[in-house]
Amino acid sequence: MKQLIIVTGLSGSGKSIALHALEDSGYYCVDNLPATMLPQIAEHLQSENNRQDDSNTTNYDRVAISIDSRSVAIETLPAHIEQLKSQGITTQVLFLESNVETLVKRFSETRRKHPLSKDTTTLAESIAVERELLGDLGKLGHVIDTSYISANKLRAWIKDAVAHESSGLTLLFTSFGFKHGIPLDADFVFDIRCLPNPHYDLKLRDLTGLDAEVQTFLEGQANAQDMLNDIKNYIEKWLPSFISDNRSYLTVAIGCTGGQHRSVYFVEQLTKYFAPNQKVLTRHRELK
Incomplete structure (x- = not known):
């Protein structure tokens, strides 16, 4: 075996x-x-x-x-x-x-x-x-x-x-909506509900963070980019400590209100950033 x-x-x-x-x-x-x-x-x-x-x-x-x-x-x-x-x-x-x-x-x-x-x-x-x-x-x-x-x-x-x-360690990013509850398997939870919500733009409401229009909207928000960079830096700083602790998985949960727009966008960006040098899994809990 x-x-x-x-x-x-x-x-x-x-x-x-x-x-x-x-x-x-x-x-x-x-x-x-x-x-x-x-x-x-x-x-x-x-x-x-x-x-x-x-x-x-x-x-x-x-x-x-x-x-x-x-x-x-x-x-x-x-x-x-x-x-x-x-x-x-x-x-x-x-x-x-x-x-x-x-x-x-x-x-x-x-x-x-x-x-x-x-x-x-x-x-x-x-x-x-x-x-x-x-x-x-x-x-x-x-x-x-x-x-x-x-x-x-x-x-x-x-x-x-x-x-x-x-x-080795697998870095797992998951998006979720706070209105459906916080994931029980998360090691870190980041709340990004304070950022501008694409849901209130009628042209973006039925889209998700996987769509280019939503991504363009959030890329134009300075505070969204600042928070994204802060999360990147935090994970990058502490990831070696978890690797040296012989962890198999480190689950990072990113939450917005409904789990459709902001959190999905953040998870996709974090995946793109860390994937070249680290084993990464991506999950979007609220997306069908």
Whole structure:
């Protein structure tokens, strides 16, 4: 096995969708594996891959495993991951997160029972227990907030995330609208709502920050360019510190009111600036 992706996170946050997206991308997938069995299954798949002949078409070079809060000894997962890395297996963690309101809505719509629910606890309380149980697992890898995104967008984000090499730091820029909530996976949040809003220009209202007309409008705003340069300088100054800290991802969220114009423009400009020298991912949460 050359590459292992571990999918974990809160129940209802989209782990099954993520695993299916990885399967579509050519990964051999194992669902709901106990954390204590991770070293054994990794060793088994690696040995199977080493002895496969031409008649065996299954490729175990790229494997994705889903582990959730029901797993036995979930707290041992970090140690098992370090063990796999020491064996030369490239291991990446995708942690799916979502806010309480969205999770409650999803469980209510599907009429599914939360895996940690009891007769004496509400759905919201079960979600809180699970969040505490998973603790700091999100720090092991890349956190994805699925609160306000569709299943199709999550599939696209997963495929983008695994398309990048897992070694080194990936700088992720995401645009969002404050009226839809702050992304839970953001390391830095920059509020640019104080800048002139193209929404109030009827010719620009139905466009986005991807359109040349909106870009021209914001390029003509001196304060918008000043703030953009300040954000560039801040990230450029502190990026080496995060790289030296062995971080896999650094997520920078840029927010305006609706997530359509200003934040999209800023993210595109930041991507263009940093991409020549750094691995960069771009997301626009509110754009369809």
